[in-house]
Amino acid sequence: MPSQIxxxxxxxxxxxxxxxxxxxxxxxxxxxxxxxxxxxxxxxxFEIGEGEVVGFLGPNGAGKTTTLKVLSGLLYPTxxxxxxxxxxxxxxxxxxxxxxxxxxxxxxxxxxxxxALESFEVNRAIYEIPRGDYQAVLKELTDLLELEPVLxxxxxxxxxxxxxxxxLAAALLHRPRVLFLDEPTIGLDVTMQARVRxxxxxxxxxxxxxxxxxxxxxxxxxxxxxxxxxIDRGHLVxxxxxxxxxxxxxxxKYVRIVTQRxxxxxxxxxxxxVRSVDSFEATLIVPRDRTSAVAAQxxxxxxxxxxxxxxxxxxEIIGRIFTEKILSx
Amino acid sequence: MRxxxxxxxxxxxxxxxxxxxxxxxxxxxxxxxxMWPVWHVAAIAVFFYHRPTxxxxxxxxxxxxVGLFDVFAGIMELILVPNVRQxxxxxxxxxxxxxLLKPADSQFLATTTACSPLRVLDIVLGFGFIxxxxxxxxxxPTVSEFLTFSLMLPxxxxxxxxxxxxxxxxxxxxxxxxxxxxxFYSFYEAGRFPISVYTGWVRFVLTFVVPxxxxxxxxxxxxxxxxxxxxxxxxxxxxxxxLYASNRFWKYAIRFYSxxxx
Numbered sequence: 001m002p003s004q005i006x007x008x009x010x011x012x013x014x015x016x017x018x019x020x021x022x023x024x025x026x027x028x029x030x031x032x033x034x035x036x037x038x039x040x041x042x043x044x045x046f047e048i049g050e051g052e053v054v055g056f057l058g059p060n061g062a063g064k065t066t067t068l069k070v071l072s073g074l075l076y077p078t079x080x081x082x083x084x085x086x087x088x089x090x091x092x093x094x095x096x097x098x099x100x101x102x103x104x105x106x107x108x109x110x111x112x113x114x115x116a117l118e119s120f121e122v123n124r125a126i127y128e129i130p131r132g133d134y135q136a137v138l139k140e141l142t143d144l145l146e147l148e149p150v151l152x153x154x155x156x157x158x159x160x161x162x163x164x165x166x167x168l169a170a171a172l173l174h175r176p177r178v179l180f181l182d183e184p185t186i187g188l189d190v191t192m193q194a195r196v197r198x199x200x201x202x203x204x205x206x207x208x209x210x211x212x213x214x215x216x217x218x219x220x221x222x223x224x225x226x227x228x229x230x231i232d233r234g235h236l237v238x239x240x241x242x243x244x245x246x247x248x249x250x251x252x253k254y255v256r257i258v259t260q261r262x263x264x265x266x267x268x269x270x271x272x273x274v275r276s277v278d279s280f281e282a283t284l285i286v287p288r289d290r291t292s293a294v295a296a297q298x299x300x301x302x303x304x305x306x307x308x309x310x311x312x313x314x315x316e317i318i319g320r321i322f323t324e325k326i327l328s329x
Numbered sequence: 330m331r332x333x334x335x336x337x338x339x340x341x342x343x344x345x346x347x348x349x350x351x352x353x354x355x356x357x358x359x360x361x362x363x364m365w366p367v368w369h370v371a372a373i374a375v376f377f378y379h380r381p382t383x384x385x386x387x388x389x390x391x392x393x394x395v396g397l398f399d400v401f402a403g404i405m406e407l408i409l410v411p412n413v414r415q416x417x418x419x420x421x422x423x424x425x426x427x428x429l430l431k432p433a434d435s436q437f438l439a440t441t442t443a444c445s446p447l448r449v450l451d452i453v454l455g456f457g458f459i460x461x462x463x464x465x466x467x468x469x470p471t472v473s474e475f476l477t478f479s480l481m482l483p484x485x486x487x488x489x490x491x492x493x494x495x496x497x498x499x500x501x502x503x504x505x506x507x508x509x510x511x512x513f514y515s516f517y518e519a520g521r522f523p524i525s526v527y528t529g530w531v532r533f534v535l536t537f538v539v540p541x542x543x544x545x546x547x548x549x550x551x552x553x554x555x556x557x558x559x560x561x562x563x564x565x566x567x568x569x570x571x572l573y574a575s576n577r578f579w580k581y582a583i584r585f586y587s588x589x590x591x
Contacts, residue, residue, distance in 0.1 A: 014587065069588050074429050076584040090584075094432035102430055109427040113347045125339050126431045126438075128332060154350070 003047035004178060004210050005071065010080035011234075012041040012066050040066040042234035043080075048212065050177075053204055055225030055242070056214040059322050063234045064214040065104075068180045071212070072102040084178060098127060101176040103168060105183035110155045116166040117151050120173060127174040134173065141169040144199050161192040168196070172203070179203075181213040185220055197223050218315040230321060238321075242314075250317045253291045255284045257298055258306040271298060333437060340442040344411075348446060355447070362450040366399040369521065370458060384526035389465045391523065393549040396458030398521045401544045403451025404486060405493075405517075411443035413497045413510050420500045423589035436579045440494055463552065470552050477561055481548040484561075484568045488543055491571035494579065501582040513539070520545040540567060 016038055019029040041063040048054055056064045069075045071082060073089040073096065082089045087096035110119040124134050142148055145165045150158055158166065168184065181200070185193040197220055204211055204224075215221055221228060221242070228245065230238035238245055254275065257263075262279045271294050272284040286294045291309050298304060348355050373395055377388040386394070416439050419425035428438045463470070470478065496509040520541040524532060536542045543564045550556040 069426070072430060074426050074586070074588050076586075092429065092435075097430060097432040100430075102426065104426065107422075107424055107426060109424070111343055111347070113350045114343060118343055118346065122336075122339055122343065123431075125332070125336050126433050 004050045004052075004085060005046075005048040005212070006081075006083045007047075007071070008045045008081045010041055010044045010067070010070060010082060011039070011078045012063075012070055012075060013078045014038045014040055039234045041070065044231070044234075044236045046229065046236065046239055048210060050210055051204070051208040052227060053200075053211040053213070053225050055221035055228040056212060056231065057221060057228055057318055058214075058231040062231045064231055065182050067231070068102065068182050068212065068214065072100055072180050073097070074102070098174060099176055100178045100180065101171040101174070102180040103171045103182065103184050105164065105186035108155070108163065108167060109170060110163070110166055112156050113154060115152050115154055116147075116158075116170065119155070119166075119170055123170055123173050129174055133175075137173055137175055138169075141172060144202060145169055145195075161188045164188060164192075164196070168199070175207065177207075177209055179209055179211045179213075181211065181215075183215055184213065185215060185217055193217060193220065200224060218318060222314055230318075232322065246311065246314060246317055247288065249321055250312050251288050252285050252312065253288055254310045254312060255286050255291060255294060255298070256308045256310065257282055257284075257302065257304055260303040260305055263302070267301075271301075332433070336433070336437075337441065341444050341446060344444045345446045358445065358447040359450065362403075362447050363454070365402070366451055366454040366458070369395050369399060373521070384523045386523045386525070387466075389462045390549070390553060392462030392465070393459050393552060394523050394545050395521060396455045396460075396462060397545040397548050399455030399458065400452050400482075401455075401485060401489065401520070402517070403448050403453075403455055405489065405514075406445060406448040406451060408441065408444050409490065409493050410510060411445050412440045413493060414507060415443040416440060416497050417500050417505060417507050420586070421504050421589065423587075425586060426588055429583070429586070435583065436494075436576060440490075440497070440579075459549075459552070466553075468553070470554070474551055474554055477556070477558075478548055478551045481543075481551055481561065481564060484564045485544040485548065487568040487572050488540055488564070491568070491575040492539070494575040495571070498575070498578050498582045501585045517541055523549070540564075543567070 014037070015035045017029060017033040017035050019025050044063075044067065056067070058064050066075065070077050071084055071089055073092040076090050085096060085099045087093055089096070110116050111122075120138065123129075129137070142151070145168065147165060147169060150162045150166065153162075155163060155166065164184070164187075172179075179200075184200070185196050188196065200211060200213075201224055203209060211224070213220065213224065226241055228238070228240070228242050229236055230245070255272070258281050260280070263277055263282050265274050265277050268274050268277065268282055268284060272286040272290075275283040275285050277283075284294070295307050295309065298307065348358070370392070373388070373391055376383055377391075381387070383391055416425075419428060419439060425439065429435050431438060493510065493513065496513065497506060499509070500506045516535075516539045519527070519531075519535055524535060524542040524546040527535060547556055547560055547564065551561075
């Protein structure tokens with residue numbers, strides 16, 4: 001598969017000035033600025049093929065957003081080569097910009113005081129979308145995102161979720177082939193998050209669009225992305241399938257049993273690490289490859305009523321990656 | 330090119346729509362727009378109570394200068410001030426992102442698309458003063474004078490647009506530069522009088538460093554048949570140079586855009 005996004009040895013450093021707290025700190029910083037280099041992105045390389053949906057995971061300040069901004073041509077890279085759709089991002093040629101979009105959950109492009117339709121009209125003119133195509137795309141987006149009732153209301157009067165849906169529509173009117181999404185579901189309630197997620201999956205299916213997405217909600221990533229990047233303090237520490245990561249970081253499963261007679265930790269210890277025990281119910285932590293064997297042994301040793309085998313919560317696993325520095329170099 | 334005219338029409342239309350969203354603001358803007366020019370003429374009239382000429386110009390002649398002063402003040406309020414505010418805002422909040430993402434010239438989108446449409450009245454009144462001055466003088470400009478004049482106006486606009494843009498572009502490094510425009514304004518106030526009022530280095534500065542003479546005195550002199558073509562050529566040369574410089578500077582400065590906030 002030819003790669004649509006190709007990044008090699010990308011770095012982006014910032015100079016920021018330091019300010020100590022308090023008035024004196026400000027005064028000092030006013031007269032003598034001390035600068036410090038922040039390595040937001042430090043030597044990252046990857047390739048993404050057409051139509052792939054890739055999730056970007058990492059704690060706050062890891063460099064996810066910076067990477068997306070460099071890829072979409074907003075920030076000038078300190079070093080490295082980036083090609084998106086065959087163009088060098090920072091040249092920001094019109095042909096390149098027509099094929100990409102960047103949606104930021106934290107920033108709005110819609111005109112605050114006017115209905116979203118007015119902003120759409122502006123984008124139609126900038127992207128020079130022919131009338132007919134525009135009507136067709138608008139209709140499709142209106143149906144998929146259920147925008148009908150909100151299009152005529154001033155943007156300032158919309159709820160956060162409604163506004164986000166309009167932002168998405170505004171960013172997709174020109175039917176981009178590559179979508180960079182930075183926290184597209186932030187601040188939305190669970191139902192709305194699910195709706196946006198479905199929409200993105202559907203958009204990817206219909207148009208074969210490539211999507212690179214960051215999110216703080218694991219559910220977004222689990223639902224949409226087969227492949228994920230894990231980035232920590234500017235370094236790309238993992239690039240691969242989500243399932244493989246889960247196995248690598250957490251080679252265990254939870255075996256939960258319910259029995260007819262009370263249980264105690266001591267008698268369970270030989271089957272695996274006991275996570276919790278509560279009279280008739282217990283959960284054991286068992287290595288992945290031994291789960292079925294252990295379950296069979298449990299059946300022989302206890303009057304079992306029910307057994308369930310579960311994967312640990314992905315959110316928890318990802319949390320462990322960062323707190324325990326499992327992937328750090 | 331057509332795309333850009335089309336875009337301006339769309340943007341200015343939405344600016345007008347935004348203004349009409351807030352009715353009280355609409356009417357007060359309208360009032361301010363009429364007040365200022367009237368006040369400018371009144372102030373000049375006071376001068377002429379005490380003396381017959383100002384720097385060799387009669388009241389009716391100075392009326393042309395004041396008219397041009399209001400025309401350009403109107404243009405600044407109509408287009409330049411809102412755009413400087415827009416650029417500084419974009420840089421401070423990181424929303425320049427959306428400008429840079431669009432397949433159109435970023436300088437055009439960031440520095441021409443905002444406007445306060447009601448200030449168009451200043452411009453209308455300014456032209457009214459020019460017409461009044463000529464009428465009272467009983468002077469009808471020749472065709473070539475009139476053509477030169479209508480060439481000087483866009484030239485003057487390009488000069489101040491480029492100067493403002495050069496200053497505004499510094500926002501990529503210093504972020505808050507709105508005050509620079511106030512600084513420019515305080516120089517611009519000097520343009521209410523014909524340049525001959527000033528002497529020595531002040532006159533030099535107002536002609537070549539902050540070329541306000543090109544906005545008010547010289548176009549007025551054109552209509553009065555007093556300007557040599559050398560000045561016109563000089564003005565156009567200056568405008569072209571400044572526009573080129575401001576465009577290069579903008580392109581260079583974008584590299585330092587840091588896209589505030591995520």
